[in-house]
Amino acid sequence: MKSKESKNIHWLVRSSTIKLLWILMFLILGIVVLLQFFGHIHGHFIIDETFGFNAWYGFIACVIMVFISKFLALFVKRKDNYYDD
Amino acid sequence: MINFIPPGIILIIAGFLLLIVPKQLFRIIAFVAPIITIFIVLQIPDGVSLKGNFLDYSIEIIEGDKLSRLFGLIFSIMALGGTIFSINNIKNKELGFAFIYAGSAIGVTFSGDLISMFVFWEIMAIGSTMVIWNGLELTSHKAGLRYALVHFLGGVILMIGIIGNINQTGSSNFTAVSLDSWAQWLMLIGILINAGAWPISSWIGDAYPEASAGGMVFLSAFTTKTAVFVLIKTFPGTEILVYIGLIMIFYGIIYALLENDMRRILAYSIVNQVGFMVTGIGIGTEMAINGAASHAFAHIIYKALLLMSAGSVLYMTGKRKCTDLGGLYRTMPITTICGIIGALAISSFPLTSGFISKSMISQSAADLHLTYVWFLLTAASAGVFLHAGIKFPWFVFFQKDSGLRPKDPPFNMKISMIIFSAICILIGIFPSVLYSLLPFEVDYVPYTFGHVIAYLQLLLFAGLAFFILLPQMKRTLTISLDTDWLFRVVSLRIINFFSKELKILSDGIKGGTPEQISSFIDHLIKYHGPSGILAKTLPTGRTIFWVIVIFVLFLILTFLS
Structure with missing residues (x-):
């Protein structure tokens, strides 16, 4: 210890x-x-070849996903002994 | 000669032996059986090498091709790895059932017809249920029962689909079918239930984490990936799978983000990862199928590694919730490092196995110019790093100091983690090893400067988002309701409501009716109610007695007439 x-x-x-x-x-x-x-980042959709695309896209995607999960939590979140009784 | 022993049957027989043999033999069988299985899987030639007849159908118990060898190989490697990890911490019975489960999964991969495939499919459901039932706590009994209900329902749907398909097409061949009759839709639904497709995906997060540390390592590998294998064989290029896969991907991310139980986070991430494979199968080009198959292979290894790491924490601390854990890096360095390697692999970091497999699925979407699919897959790749790649190691090994000071787990558990970490990295550095096993010729170079930079940008900025949003991600003692809430809570409420209301109704009717009518009803209940003499099911003896009486009467009447 x-x-x-x-x-x-x-x-x-x-x-x-x-x-x-x-x-x-x-x-x-x-x-x-x-x-x-x-x-050069070889892209297929024009925008994905632009400077720093993957950086801002990854960041914003994650922020959106976290807030979607927070929003969903308003409806589906329960105490973890919810099913116990 | 060796080609004629079905490799799955070896593990199933070994599993039954493990249930009964004494301790000295137990370890020998547990290690030798998977090694023999790996050896035999690699020997199986292309085409049918063992068949028989059942009713009017020919049963092909061993039919080999590159795809079945790939899945057979990874399943048998998993049986060996799972044994190394769990030999000191698993009940004898549990390992026996895990072998039956693994063997039947291998049986599915080498089945050449739908009937033998279905038989192995059902043995798998029984084996996995028994693994869950041998789990840690009392809750695993209820969760196991729910798991069994879902899988036997899925099995019945699949069986109706298979019978219908055989009736319509006259063939029981286990090959690609087009989705143009009700029977094929039922087959698809039955398979998707095992794949964990939404809306019937809650069983993964519900049941798997109730298994023991070693039990969940086994469970993570077989059921969903067998479903992926069967989908590749039967429904490649079916468009609806693209959308189902995308829903699974985001369902997995969102629910994992909300979750507090460390192994449930990883369970939701199974749905997420299988979603990538299902999307690839839906895209259906050679590149996409290669991507789905190689991703299944890579996924089994790194998911098992992550669950070994989580299982080691559970084994050493007895705790499973992120709110109770944290700061374990101090005293569990090997578990931490191996957990991080697994987390990097699942996030497709360059130089890990996930990078060289998942990017083939994205590439196939780009090649076909499926714009939305590609952008969603790319966002999801960032999301994987968020919900599993950082979230799992951060909340378990870092986060806060929980005051827990567990040591690294025993030797065998450490060795299994180190071996699986090494496989993750070796496949990442030498992708050609895995590529040579894939069903189609691979014409893809994962390591280009642009591709590596693009992935690093995507993942590292996802990491930035995690740490900036950390206050939003604080763990709470909560669970998230899923679609299973409908049958666990709502259905009960409906039943309770009707039984209460019906009672009030019947009391009301009784109270308002004249004496004669209610005595008539009582009379009816007395003779025709649940225990009334005229409604009772008769014991066999009495039934036979009355049958004989009627028979004798019949004979007498025949003589008289």
Whole structure:
């Protein structure tokens, strides 16, 4: 059993590490988009060849899906002992 | 000679032996039987190599082609992998039934006619139900019963369809049929129920997570993928499958996003992944069928890997809800890394097996210029990373510190995870190995600079969306109602309503009627009611007595006349 102190200082959950991870993530995201300057994405529908299409399309698709699920939750969400009795 | 032993029968016999043999023999059979099966599957030649007759129909128990060998191979690899993972944590009986289940799935893949296919199909339903019934808790009994109801209903529908089809076409051949009579529609419905197609898809999320850690590893592989195999054989290029597949894809994503139970997240994601395959079968070109078949192969491996990882967490902590888990990366590094590899593979990250299989399905949609289908598949690919690729590892291994400090699981469970992780990556790096097993010649290069960049953009920005929306995704102690609510709750309410209302009605009628009428009704009930002497079903002895009396009377009357 680890003490509470040593739990708090695990390197992965330090706030400095988390900040660094966010910076690293944005850096990678930037690189992945900029790489499109060095190579052609072969598309089939015109728009999918445009600059950064997959980036914004993926992002927006996910946002929409999360909000659809939140909307659906208004109707279908129940406590997890709903069927028990 | 070896070609004449049906590989599925070997596992089924081994399964029955596992139910009864003593402990010393148990492990030997559990490991040797799947290895022999893998070996035999690879030897099966093209064409029919074992047949017999049943009534007027010829029964082809072994008919091989590339497609059946591909599915037979992955099913037998799965039987071996599942055994390695679960040998220390599964009940003897449970593994026995899992082998019967796996063997019958292999039996379906090598069936050359619809009758033997259907027999194996039904054995599969029995085997899988028994695996669920041997699960962890009391809830698995009820869930198993619901599972059995759905599958036997599906089985009856399929059987009516097959009989109708044989009547109409005069052939029991297990080949492609066109969807132009009621019998073929019933066949399609029966198969789709096993594939987990909406609206009868809730059984996957309902029943599978009630099985044990090892049990669910087995369950995830066979039923739905056997249905995919049968769909490829019978309904390739059937347009309606494109739409059914797309509904399954988004149903899986949305329900997985709402889910709190870690293995139920993965169960919904089975529906999502099978949706990709069903869409591919609906598109029906050689590229699409190759995509569906290879995706089934790749999916079985990485889904089993994900469930081994989740199963290890369940085995070590006894907990299954995301709200109870979190921060396990500290003490379960191997389980975490293997879980992440499975999550990357299901998300089709470059250098994993999902990348080289799923992209063939999208490519086939693009080749035919199916605009909406392609855009929806692309959005769904981002959604897979969202609901399974990040959500599962994040909420189980990272998220918050739950205070749990479990160790990595025992040796055999670790080894099985490492082997399956390696297969995910090896297929991703050397796609030609899998491509050479596919039913059609592959003319597709997954690794082009543009394709890799496009996928990385899509997936990494989906990841960004996840972390930005994290507050929206907070786990709660909830479940989501599904279509099974209709028969679990609404049907009961209707029955209760009518029994209550009818009672009031009958009381009212009784109260308002004159004495003579109600005594007449009582008289009727006395003699003709449920326990009335004139309505009772008679015991056999008494029936025979009266039959003899009538017979004797008949004889006497005959003599007299």
